Amino acid sequence: MNNLNFFLPERIRKAAAEKYALGVEGVLISKPVNVVYLSDFKSSNCYILLTGKENFLITDFRYIEAAENNGAGLTPVKIDRSFTVFDFINSTGIRSLAVEEEEITYSFFKELSSKFRGTIKSAGGLTEKLRIIKDDYEMDCLKRAEALGDEAFDFLTDFVKEGMREKDIAFELEYFMRSRGAEGLSFDSIVVSGKRSSMPHGMPSEKKIEKGDFITFDFGCRVDGYCSDMTRNLLVGEPSKEQEKVYNIVKEAQSAALEAVSSGKNAADIDMTARDIIKYYGYGEYFGHGLGHGVGLEIHEAPTLSPGGNEILKPGMAVTVEPGIYLPGKFGVRIEDLVLVKETGCEVLSSSNKELIII
Numbered sequence: 001m002n003n004l005n006f007f008l009p010e011r012i013r014k015a016a017a018e019k020y021a022l023g024v025e026g027v028l029i030s031k032p033v034n035v036v037y038l039s040d041f042k043s044s045n046c047y048i049l050l051t052g053k054e055n056f057l058i059t060d061f062r063y064i065e066a067a068e069n070n071g072a073g074l075t076p077v078k079i080d081r082s083f084t085v086f087d088f089i090n091s092t093g094i095r096s097l098a099v100e101e102e103e104i105t106y107s108f109f110k111e112l113s114s115k116f117r118g119t120i121k122s123a124g125g126l127t128e129k130l131r132i133i134k135d136d137y138e139m140d141c142l143k144r145a146e147a148l149g150d151e152a153f154d155f156l157t158d159f160v161k162e163g164m165r166e167k168d169i170a171f172e173l174e175y176f177m178r179s180r181g182a183e184g185l186s187f188d189s190i191v192v193s194g195k196r197s198s199m200p201h202g203m204p205s206e207k208k209i210e211k212g213d214f215i216t217f218d219f220g221c222r223v224d225g226y227c228s229d230m231t232r233n234l235l236v237g238e239p240s241k242e243q244e245k246v247y248n249i250v251k252e253a254q255s256a257a258l259e260a261v262s263s264g265k266n267a268a269d270i271d272m273t274a275r276d277i278i279k280y281y282g283y284g285e286y287f288g289h290g291l292g293h294g295v296g297l298e299i300h301e302a303p304t305l306s307p308g309g310n311e312i313l314k315p316g317m318a319v320t321v322e323p324g325i326y327l328p329g330k331f332g333v334r335i336e337d338l339v340l341v342k343e344t345g346c347e348v349l350s351s352s353n354k355e356l357i358i359i
């Protein structure tokens with residue numbers, strides 16, 4: 001749909017404007033995912049220097065041609081051993097600089113401190129603050145990634161049979177997503193069955209699928225850089241009374257939390273909506289993680305929906321809603337959707353069935 005180059009100058013303008021709030025003349029962006037967000041430039045050695053008047057894409061010989069063809073409106077700058085990023089920063093004449101303190105290394109900081117002829121301060125997650133609200137291009141990417149996740153779950157529902165190994169199912173799942181256009185995975189796929197499903201982030205093993213197993217699939221793929229994330233469960237054979245009961249509690253908690261997501265709501269309150277239902281049925285101690293997290297270029301980003309989350313939801317935020325109940329030695333259930341926060345309510349991007357599916 002959208003042309004990314006249409007959105008990049010606006011992102012750069014907003015990031016550069018933040019330097020006034022920081023009280024600095026320049027901002028150095030070095031975290032690769034933030035460089036990609038601002039410029040769609042992917043390399044293993046790149047910086048963006050925002051000075052407002054002119055903004056620069058700084059890289060070495062290997063990437064300079066790509067930098068010259070980049071469509072974000074940044075001025076390309078070539079660095080090498082005799083003209084380093086520090087030399088370039090000094091050559092611009094800026095006297096104060098904000099850096100991404102969570103990203104730069106101690107050795108980079110030492111060198112910058114000794115060579116830069118000005119004051120240095122923290123940029124304080126400047127780009128992350130912009131990334132928390134998705135623009136139309138990003139929303140479109142997230143929708144396409146999540147739609148591919150739905151297709152993959154359809155595939156799993158048909159494909160998975162008793163006797164298959166968790167590892168082999170994970171491989172087929174990944175092959176399915178890659179062969180239909182995913183660039184890669186959002187994270188290592190979780191395929192856990194039977195007693196192993198009580199591990200919220202268990203890794204696929206040699207274990208074979210058996211009758212009576214709950215299987216949890218938590219997986220995601222990347223489309224145009226953006227992550228999908230969803231969790232569904234399949235049950236092999238007849239469910240026990242407890243399996244059916246626990247599944248229905250998680251489903252009720254998940255749908256109540258989805259109802260609660262809306263602009264202006266507090267992240268902790270959304271978490272509480274799901275948690276209170278699970279507690280009411282007596283399983284509170286078996287829901288030991290937060291309700292959800294932001295998703296975008298990274299699989300885990302702001303905001304966090306958890307008991308301690310203090311973010312107020314705003315339109316354009318993309319968050320997961322994923323309550324679960326994990327009974328050690330027995331089984332676990334989690335249901336996860338990715339949603340876009342709207343002025344009123346939210347748009348659920350995953351459309352896969354949430355009824356108890358028996359295979």
Ligand code: ZN
Nearest residue numbers: 218219229230
């Ligand atoms: Zn997930």
Ligand code: ZN
Nearest residue numbers: 229320322336
């Ligand atoms: Zn998740």
